[in-house]
Amino acid sequence: MPNAAPKPVIHIINGFMNENGGSEQEALHLAGLLRDRSELALWSSSSRFSRDLAQRYGIRRIGLRPGTRPEGGTFVFVGAHWRHTAWPYLVRAPRRLIYVFNTFHPKILSLTAAHPFMLRWPRTEYVAISDFQRSLLGVECEVQPSPIDIARFSPSPDPRPDNARPVIGRLSRDTTDKHDTDDIPLYRAWIEDGAEVRLQGATQFSAASGDALGAMLRMQILPEGAVPTVAFLRGLDIFYYRTGAHVETFGRVVLEAMACGLPVVCHRRGGYADWIRHGENGFLFDRSDEADQLVRTLLANAGLRKTIGERARATVETMYSAKAARERADFYLREPR
CATH class of the missing domain: 3.40.50 (Rossmann fold)
Structure with missing residues (x-):
């Protein structure tokens, strides 16, 4: 032989x-x-x-x-x-x-x-x-x-209850260029409508905003890595993402959120947009008013969140x-x- x-x-x-x-x-x-x-x-x-x-x-x-x-x-x-x-x-x-x-x-x-x-x-x-x-x-x-390890990044075996307060969140490295100041009024509006907002990797951004973020009720600001990524994502209902000066040539965290079965609402400028089919397995926006409307639509419709999240998961399984x-x-x- x-x-x-x-x-x-x-x-x-x-x-x-x-x-x-x-x-x-x-x-x-x-x-x-x-x-x-x-x-x-x-x-x-x-x-x-x-x-x-x-x-x-x-x-x-x-x-x-x-x-x-x-x-x-x-x-x-x-x-x-x-x-x-x-x-x-x-x-x-x-x-x-x-x-x-x-x-x-x-x-x-x-x-x-x-x-x-x-x-x-x-x-x-x-x-x-x-x-x-x-x-x-x-x-x-x-x-x-x-x-991405899609066996590790997967939907939670214990889905969040339908009657739980919806949670919008994102995570990234803890640098200011990973955030956009135009998102601050959006976070405020979504909180006023009854949602919670969780930002991991946002302590520098919060400090640079003059603590405009920290003053909001139901806003959780965490340092980078405070909660393991999978656990953090599984605690969300909607994943929202836009960066400031930083350009995401891929945006791994967006695909990780999709792997966890989350509906994603993302700014169109980024490599992740290559795999998001708007309205089918996620949502893309160009302007803040578009982002606001997309998130509000998802907040009002748990069934839509579930459907889009399942399609997002199917996309990464193929990838x-x-x-x-x-x-x-x-x-x-x-x-x-």
Whole structure:
């Protein structure tokens, strides 16, 4: 019987600084897809890496000594890049070089597209996480949605009672650019109509608003990571999302909310909009008055919330089926072209 072909060697490189960060979660989920089909290693490119993450997932900090740096195989950079560091000049060149663009920083294109001659690395292959992002980048890309564990992100086994006070909520990193000040009067109006509003990752936004948020009754403002994401989402009836200066090239949390069977009401500017079919599995808006009307319609109709939430869940089940995940993983495992 012939020997089985050796597994491809894959190195996933990320800062691994923040357990709640979308970039870190994407790198870890990608590792989960590839672990059984490759010789896999996880590397941190940052001196500020999380030692807790490193211990749990076997992540190594890249160094200059042999054995402390990736060698050969396929290098997959997820939200990190290789410029302005010394270690790339010391390693055996990768056979493939893949950069997963999980945010939008145009200057990184110039940093990653061309390499110093001495490296003799292969051309960079790009992976975008939405068609929205690919159009922003304007380069040839493989498009793969950011991976989500839909077994973990799933509807609550104990649905909220129909007569419970409806809860509108959202979560994100705790930065002001993840929020829009135009949402403050919307939150106030929905609370006045009898709803509760919960914002996780909004303490900086609240402080910047002069505590206009904290003064509202039935408004819960939590720091980032205060409640585990799945538990937080399962406590909502409607997921609402709009950002300020920050542009979501994917918006993982929106798809996680859909996976939990929530109806989502989201600003149209974001990569998540590629998968939301307005009025069928979620809702998209351009203006605040549209957002207000959509949320009020859902608040008044528990049956509609249930129907849209079920369709949202069906959408992510198709996106993240075992077959779809395997096909996406095939991209990283193939031979250089």
